[in-house]
Amino acid sequence: MSAVDITNLHFLFFGYSAAWIIMIGFVLLLVQRGRRIDRELTRLKSLVEDKEK
Amino acid sequence: MREKTIYTLGILGTIILVWNFYRIFLVIPIDALQGNIFRIIFIHVPAAFTAFCFYGVAVVGSIAFLYRKNFWWDSLAVSAVEVGTMFTLVNLATGSIWGRVEWGIWWAWDARMTSQLMCFLLYLGYLLMRPAIAEPQQRGVMSAVLAIFAAADIPIVFMAIRLHNVRTQHPGPVLETGTLAGIYWPPLLTDWLVFLLLGTAMMLVRLHQESNRREIDSLRRELHAI
Numbered sequence: 693m694s695a696v697d698i699t700n701l702h703f704l705f706f707g708y709s710a711a712w713i714i715m716i717g718f719v720l721l722l723v724q725r726g727r728r729i730d731r732e733l734t735r736l737k738s739l740v741e742d743k744e745k
Numbered sequence: 746m747r748e749k750t751i752y753t754l755g756i757l758g759t760i761i762l763v764w765n766f767y768r769i770f771l772v773i774p775i776d777a778l779q780g781n782i783f784r785i786i787f788i789h790v791p792a793a794f795t796a797f798c799f800y801g802v803a804v805v806g807s808i809a810f811l812y813r814k815n816f817w818w819d820s821l822a823v824s825a826v827e828v829g830t831m832f833t834l835v836n837l838a839t840g841s842i843w844g845r846v847e848w849g850i851w852w853a854w855d856a857r858m859t860s861q862l863m864c865f866l867l868y869l870g871y872l873l874m875r876p877a878i879a880e881p882q883q884r885g886v887m888s889a890v891l892a893i894f895a896a897a898d899i900p901i902v903f904m905a906i907r908l909h910n911v912r913t914q915h916p917g918p919v920l921e922t923g924t925l926a927g928i929y930w931p932p933l934l935t936d937w938l939v940f941l942l943l944g945t946a947m948m949l950v951r952l953h954q955e956s957n958r959r960e961i962d963s964l965r966r967e968l969h970a971i
């Protein structure tokens with residue numbers, strides 16, 4: 693395999709890695725935000741219940 | 746039902762993706778001119794197609810929100826824009842890496858690349874603008890207008906390599922001109938399908954989060970009223 697082919701393969705690896713890092717990062721961001729929203733929702737629901745009592 | 750749909754889309758997308766990776770890396774021959782780096786087309790092009798599909802959904806959601814004033818449409822638009830922006834970033838990143846190998850430079854300020862970057866920045870601006878507007882109705886209207894306005898960039902991206910008087914570093918159209926060999930079409934279209942499946946799963950997750958967020962807003966108002 694020539695040096696050009698190896699460089700080509702390296703960049704192909706970087707390209708696919710970049711794509712999947714962006715996608716997985718986005719999914720992790722979604723999960724993290726979902727948890728934060730769920731926590732806030734539970735907290736507010738219990739606060740409303742307490743105030744209504 | 747919603748969770749079942751999300752998991753089904755995610756699992757189905759992943760299975761097809763793994764099978765398609767087998768085809769991309771082990772079945773398809775090396776390109777005679779570009780070598781192995783050519784295989785990046787199977788991410789680069791479907792990512793752009795997918796992004797434009799989600800921007801299309803955002804435009805539909807935005808128009809429906811302006812017409813009906815129902816916040817579900819606004820949620821659909823923001824969810825689609827977020828997924829679309831992520832796929833645009835994938836397209837830009839893979840394109841830049843491909844360009845580094847083929848042209849020896851990471852970026853060229855030509856019509857195609859600049860218009861695509863503008864598209865990314867316009868929708869990023871949309872996402873950054875939303876939290877700055879507290880009033881939901883105003884936020885929805887302004888976001889909808891911006892989403893429709895930003896979509897005007899999509900035909901520019903499409904036409905950037907098709908206009909005769911515009912010179913670009915980016916190669917000319919290969920998909921509709923028959924320049925792309927028939928063997929490359931199935932994995933390309935399969936990856937597009939995979940991105941659509943995975944993107945729809947992400948959009949549904951985001952849509953649910955938006956409905957929870959609306960509930961949080963109404964609970965906050967209720968708390969202030971008590």
